[in-house]
Amino acid sequence: xxxxxxxxxPFSLKTAGKYFALFVAMTFMNFALPEREPxxxxxxxAALGMGFDPLLMSAGYLVSSAAAMSAYASxxxxxxxxxxxxVFTLYKxxxxxxxxxxxxxxxxxxxxxxxxxxxxxxxxxxxxxxxQKTVLAAAMFFLSVFSEGALESLLKRVFRCxxxxxxxxxxxxxxxxxxxxxxxxxxxxxxxxxxxSVLLVGCVLLRGSAAVPFSIAxxxxxxxxxxxxxPLALYAVYACAAVLLSPYGKIASALAFxxxxxxxxxxxxxxxxGALESVLSLLPCVLAAAVALCFPEKLYAKAKKSLLFxxxxxxxxxxxxxxxxxxxxxxxxxxxxxxxxxxxFLGDLPEDNxxxxxxxxxxxxxxxxxxxxxxxxxxxxAEGLDKLIAIGYSKGQVSLVDLPESVGARCGNAAGLLFxxxxxxxxxxxxxxxxxxxxxxxxxLAEQAHGVSEILRxxxxxxxxxxxxxxxxxxxxxxxxxxxxxxxEIFVYGEGDSLTVSMTLSPDVNxxxxxxxxxxxxxxxxxxxxxxxxxxxxxCFILKRKPCYxxxxxxxxxxxxxxxxxxxxxxxxxxxxxxxxxxxxxxMGSGENARDVSDRTLTLLESFYKAxxxxxxxxxxxxxxxxxxxxETFTCLDLAAVxxxxxxxxxxxxxxxxxxxxxxxxxxxxxxxxxPMGMLDAVHPATMRARMGENDFLLFMSDGVTxxxxxxxxxxxxxxGLRHVNPQSLAEEILQNALSxxxxxxxxxxxxxxxxxxxxx
Numbered sequence: 001x002x003x004x005x006x007x008x009x010p011f012s013l014k015t016a017g018k019y020f021a022l023f024v025a026m027t028f029m030n031f032a033l034p035e036r037e038p039x040x041x042x043x044x045x046a047a048l049g050m051g052f053d054p055l056l057m058s059a060g061y062l063v064s065s066a067a068a069m070s071a072y073a074s075x076x077x078x079x080x081x082x083x084x085x086x087v088f089t090l091y092k093x094x095x096x097x098x099x100x101x102x103x104x105x106x107x108x109x110x111x112x113x114x115x116x117x118x119x120x121x122x123x124x125x126x127x128x129x130x131x132q133k134t135v136l137a138a139a140m141f142f143l144s145v146f147s148e149g150a151l152e153s154l155l156k157r158v159f160r161c162x163x164x165x166x167x168x169x170x171x172x173x174x175x176x177x178x179x180x181x182x183x184x185x186x187x188x189x190x191x192x193x194x195x196x197s198v199l200l201v202g203c204v205l206l207r208g209s210a211a212v213p214f215s216i217a218x219x220x221x222x223x224x225x226x227x228x229x230x231p232l233a234l235y236a237v238y239a240c241a242a243v244l245l246s247p248y249g250k251i252a253s254a255l256a257f258x259x260x261x262x263x264x265x266x267x268x269x270x271x272x273x274g275a276l277e278s279v280l281s282l283l284p285c286v287l288a289a290a291v292a293l294c295f296p297e298k299l300y301a302k303a304k305k306s307l308l309f310x311x312x313x314x315x316x317x318x319x320x321x322x323x324x325x326x327x328x329x330x331x332x333x334x335x336x337x338x339x340x341x342x343x344x345f346l347g348d349l350p351e352d353n354x355x356x357x358x359x360x361x362x363x364x365x366x367x368x369x370x371x372x373x374x375x376x377x378x379x380x381x382a383e384g385l386d387k388l389i390a391i392g393y394s395k396g397q398v399s400l401v402d403l404p405e406s407v408g409a410r411c412g413n414a415a416g417l418l419f420x421x422x423x424x425x426x427x428x429x430x431x432x433x434x435x436x437x438x439x440x441x442x443x444x445l446a447e448q449a450h451g452v453s454e455i456l457r458x459x460x461x462x463x464x465x466x467x468x469x470x471x472x473x474x475x476x477x478x479x480x481x482x483x484x485x486x487x488x489e490i491f492v493y494g495e496g497d498s499l500t501v502s503m504t505l506s507p508d509v510n511x512x513x514x515x516x517x518x519x520x521x522x523x524x525x526x527x528x529x530x531x532x533x534x535x536x537x538x539x540c541f542i543l544k545r546k547p548c549y550x551x552x553x554x555x556x557x558x559x560x561x562x563x564x565x566x567x568x569x570x571x572x573x574x575x576x577x578x579x580x581x582x583x584x585x586x587x588m589g590s591g592e593n594a595r596d597v598s599d600r601t602l603t604l605l606e607s608f609y610k611a612x613x614x615x616x617x618x619x620x621x622x623x624x625x626x627x628x629x630x631x632e633t634f635t636c637l638d639l640a641a642v643x644x645x646x647x648x649x650x651x652x653x654x655x656x657x658x659x660x661x662x663x664x665x666x667x668x669x670x671x672x673x674x675x676p677m678g679m680l681d682a683v684h685p686a687t688m689r690a691r692m693g694e695n696d697f698l699l700f701m702s703d704g705v706t707x708x709x710x711x712x713x714x715x716x717x718x719x720x721g722l723r724h725v726n727p728q729s730l731a732e733e734i735l736q737n738a739l740s741x742x743x744x745x746x747x748x749x750x751x752x753x754x755x756x757x758x759x760x761x
Contacts, residue, residue, distance in 0.1 A: 179221025554727030704748030
């Protein structure tokens with residue numbers, strides 16, 4: 001029979017540290033009671049249930065039994081270890097899982113303690129030693145059941161997820177036994193050194209009210225040892241002092257802890273005792289402060305991040321991130337689809353093959369029976385024919401003056417050639433128009449597919465950005481509480497311009513105070529963008545980064561004399577929280593028809609800009625759509641998209657009269673030289689960029705206003721003398737002055753659009 005060597009799991013430094021910590025803890029736990037009862041057994045049993053190596057844990061349990069300094073105690077521990085080693089090894093060997101029968105094995109493991117462990121009994125309890133041992137065995141039984149859950153929480157859940165009240169109670173029970181063991185083995189001073197070091201590090205990390213119950217948990221063992229609640233009160237006071245100054249750093253927190261400890265020691269009369277006793281009494285606070293100050297910053301940062309997750313309701317945020325990631329991936333796939341659609345429309349656009357088509361048609365009909373055909377083929381007649389057809393295609397027909405010299409010198413039937421060419425050009429014209437229309441339609445669809453693809457790609461990138469945890473949330477919670485605003489939930493996400501703060505508060509909270517406090521904590525100017533009622537007494541406040549500038553608008557218009565409607569149209573559109581768009585459109589002519597053209601142009605522009613389609617695609621598409629109707633519909637356009645953070649204005653002028661930027665004492669002319677939209681198939685707008693500052697004005701005027709001044713120089717001189725603070729009054733004064741030059745009767749539609757940039761309040 002061949003025996004296989006058991007394969008041991010990989011043994012890392014981290015694993016070795018866990019085993020060493022368990023061995024030390026078991027040793028101290030055997031000192032929990034005066035007669036050194038084996039209170040290491042619950043931790044030993046929990047470690048076996050957690051999957052630790054049975055042989056190593058059994059050896060550690062046997063070593064820890066030496067604390068009782070009795071051969072019978074060691075024998076009792078050896079029998080317990082042998083029994084559990086056999087049980088867990090067999091179950092592991094046969095790959096079975098311990099279920100309810102584990103409670104039976106746990107109860108059987110208490111029998112060696114009942115019959116072998118030497119116990120004289122405690123005089124405090126008027127029961128026989130055997131009955132006292134039975135009570136202790138029952139206590140160890142239940143403690144073993146709870147210790148398995150406590151050890152699992154300690155090794156797998158702490159700093160990873162929120163612990164329930166039951167799990168916290170299990171950890172407290174295990175810590176009580178361990179703390180009693182440290183006090184019994186090394187004394188209360190040694191325990192105070194350990195507990196106060198843990199307390200001060202915890203206060204620096206927690207920085208909140210959670211530090212107080214944490215301090216109470218640490219104070220439970222000395223309370224049991226001294227049979228007094230004084231340690232509990234002292235530990236709570238130490239925690240409050242450390243947490244009070246924790247926002248100012250760990251040095252301030254350690255200093256507050258030291259001063260509070262010294263004050264408590266003075267009130268207890270410690271300094272009136274001997275020198276050695278005084279030094280030993282002060283040792284815990286000095287050691288705790290040293291540990292907190294020397295604790296590595298990397299570990300502090302890592303623990304803070306874990307505790308932030310620990311305190312957070314993580315599941316909603318994880319679910320939001322998961323949904324955002326899925327939506328982002330879907331949007332990116334749809335964006336790629338529109339890219340393919342764009343390629344499909346552009347890949348095989350029908351080519352304009354009119355010249356070679358007509359040439360071959362002429363050769364196959366007119367030239368086929370010509371006796372001079374071979375002489376023409378030897379010469380350069382084909383190139384001359386192409387030139388002739390190209391000229392006719394652009395003019396509509398050809399004549400003798402268009403006949404190239406290479407063709408006229410060799411062709412004996414020039415008149416017949418011209419007649420046949422004009423006939424073919426006339427018949428081909430309808431097909432050519434259809435082909436051109438199809439080509440333009442495909443190009444238009446390709447541009448739209450490209451624009452949609454760009455929008456979807458940007459949305460995919462935005463949606464794929466995950467919302468992470470922010471330390472500003474806890475700071476904001478404390479700051480709001482100091483101002484009497486209690487928030488149960490705070491969610492800070494995004495960076496820069498996309499920073500958003502969502503919080504639940506009482507609906508009666510003052511929005512100005514809220515924005516001021518939140519802006520001071522996050523070091524970002526914030527403004528309330530939305531307030532959503534949730535339930536009675538609760539509302540969701542949504543704050544976003546406040547732009548540096550705000551804007552005020554003024555509009556003054558007058559229709560042409562005798563017309564009921566003004567042919568000009570204007571638009572003032574907020575693209576998003578940080579940008580706005582203004583536009584002035586002047587349709588050809590006046591009255592209702594011109595108004596329809598202007599309205600249609602602005603409606604298209606607004607829709608495209610709201611969708612955040614690229615500007616080049618917007619202008620080209622709108623131009624084609626305006627030029628598409630068979631009747632002539634032209635429009636002049638002034639457009640500006642202004643960034644409220646930087647004051648930068650992207651200005652587009654298409655066939656429009658001059659505009660102006662009034663900045664302090666300087667008046668800048670904004671002029672373009674392109675034709676109106678819809679006049680040609682391809683629009684070439686005049687684009688420029690200007691930076692606006694506080695109290696600067698941007699002026700757009702239709703040609704009905706500018707024409708009233710006679711010349712640009714006269715208009716420039718008039719505007720240079722104006723000083724206004726209100727854009728509406730400025731627009732009205734310019735319009736009234738222009739009307740006075742027409743003697744009160746508008747010779748054309750007249751509109752003035754003024755924008756003033758203001759510093760945000």
